[in-house]
């Protein structure tokens with residue numbers, strides 16, 4: 001079993017099979033890869049007047065993102081500690097005090113030392129909300 005880096009869903013390894021990769025398995029599940037391919041193709045063919053409209057943009061992000069309010073990745077600073085509310089893949093919320101060790105813009109996530117687990121974990125910014133800055 002493996003967590004998809006895109007949708008975060010726990011899936012069988014067979015869902016990650018990618019013969020074009022040396023490891024034989026990708027980080028994103030095949031369903032996400034298909035969606036990505038389709039989207040990038042559509043983006044070029046559709047007229048860009050629609051995407052420039054700010055109202056449409058917010059509608060799209062509202063549909064794609066989770067239903068709770070998160071804190072933007074840019075609000076986190078390496079070397080600082082935060083109390084965050086983290087919503088896990090089962091949509092369970094928990095409060096954690098974390099110390100930011102690194103930030104990955106590419107995956108919209110940060111690696112942080114979690115004081116309650118006493119372990120460095122990766123947190124997705126779209127699932128985290130800052131409650132307090134230390």
Ligand SMILES: [Zn+2]
Nearest residue numbers: 004007029032
């Ligand atoms: Zn996926």
